[in-house]
Amino acid sequence: MMKKWVCNVCGYIHEGEQPPDVCPVCGVGPEEFRLLEDKPEKPTSAKSAKRWKCTVCDYIHVGDAPPDVCPLCGVGKEYFVLLSDEIASLTRESLANSNAATVRSALDTISYGLYIVSSIKDNKINGQCANTVAQLTIEPCRIAVCLNKRNLTHEYVMASGVLAISVLREDQIDMVRHFGFQSGRTKDKFTEIPYLTGRLGCPILQDCVAYIEAKVLPDKTVDVGTHTLFVADVIAGQVASKLAPLTYRFYQEQKNKAK
Numbered sequence: 001m002m003k004k005w006v007c008n009v010c011g012y013i014h015e016g017e018q019p020p021d022v023c024p025v026c027g028v029g030p031e032e033f034r035l036l037e038d039k040p041e042k043p044t045s046a047k048s049a050k051r052w053k054c055t056v057c058d059y060i061h062v063g064d065a066p067p068d069v070c071p072l073c074g075v076g077k078e079y080f081v082l083l084s085d086e087i088a089s090l091t092r093e094s095l096a097n098s099n100a101a102t103v104r105s106a107l108d109t110i111s112y113g114l115y116i117v118s119s120i121k122d123n124k125i126n127g128q129c130a131n132t133v134a135q136l137t138i139e140p141c142r143i144a145v146c147l148n149k150r151n152l153t154h155e156y157v158m159a160s161g162v163l164a165i166s167v168l169r170e171d172q173i174d175m176v177r178h179f180g181f182q183s184g185r186t187k188d189k190f191t192e193i194p195y196l197t198g199r200l201g202c203p204i205l206q207d208c209v210a211y212i213e214a215k216v217l218p219d220k221t222v223d224v225g226t227h228t229l230f231v232a233d234v235i236a237g238q239v240a241s242k243l244a245p246l247t248y249r250f251y252q253e254q255k256n257k258a259k
């Protein structure tokens with residue numbers, strides 16, 4: 001009779017002599033599969049075992065306690081949070097359990113889009129990936145963008161007081177890597193990317209869901225430590241495509257699938 005293997009993480013059942021190399025549902029390796037015996041399941045089955053999530057890389061560990069070290073990203077057990085399928089609402093007791101890892105998980109539930117923020121300085125152009133873009137008010141039409149002071153884009157926005165936002169499509173994760181994993185200090189990021197020059201002189205990705213151009217309001221812009229929160233008034237913008245915009249969550253899910 002063909003052996004049956006169950007995935008400890010998602011419960012997927014595989015039939016074969018060996019467990020699969022990769023779970024087709026949740027992507028974990030063969031070490032997360034256990035052989036299903038014909039005898040009744042022990043209480044330590046996937047259904048009753050606790051599930052712990054690494055808040056840094058989303059790795060799921062099944063067991064009574066979190067692992068000492070995350071096998072994927074190497075952080076310690078203090079970064080793991082217990083995933084509870086049963087508790088759907090908070091209790092007074094659960095409020096007492098907040099720690100650094102639970103805060104991190106809570107922050108991860110805040111929704112973001114992903115954008116290319118671009119600017120100019122002395123006729124030079126540059127852009128970076130950013131998730132911290134938000135509309136603040138409708139009238140006047142005002143946005144905020146939070147940029148790290150170390151970034152070249154920050155230097156350009158500070159100098160020129162203008163910026164453009166290109167809203168990425170779901171299929172543009174390569175743009176996140178191109179603009180988010182390297183600095184304009186070491187590479188001219190726009191050489192191989194088709195772009196148009198907007199009214200304020202900032203480059204706008206030709207391929208995008210929408211663009212927005214804005215002028216920074218220096219008196220409303222705030223130094224927030226490592227970053228500057230630029231507050232800017234929108235002077236132009238248009239939708240280019242009806243395709244779905246890229247969200248931070250979707251990007252992270254694709255990244256985890258590729259692991």
Ligand SMILES: Cc1cc2nc3c(=O)[nH]c(=O)nc-3n(C[C@H](O)[C@H](O)[C@H](O)COP(=O)(O)O)c2cc1C
Nearest residue numbers: 128129130131132147148151152153180182183184
């Ligand atoms: C998914 C993602 C989101 C990011 N969000 C921001 C952000 O909101 N603010 C920021 O300053 N940097 C953010 N970054 C980092 C910058 O994109 C990165 O440091 C970039 O290389 C800076 O480029 P520059 O030096 O050419 O300006 C993000 C990177 C990624 C991959």
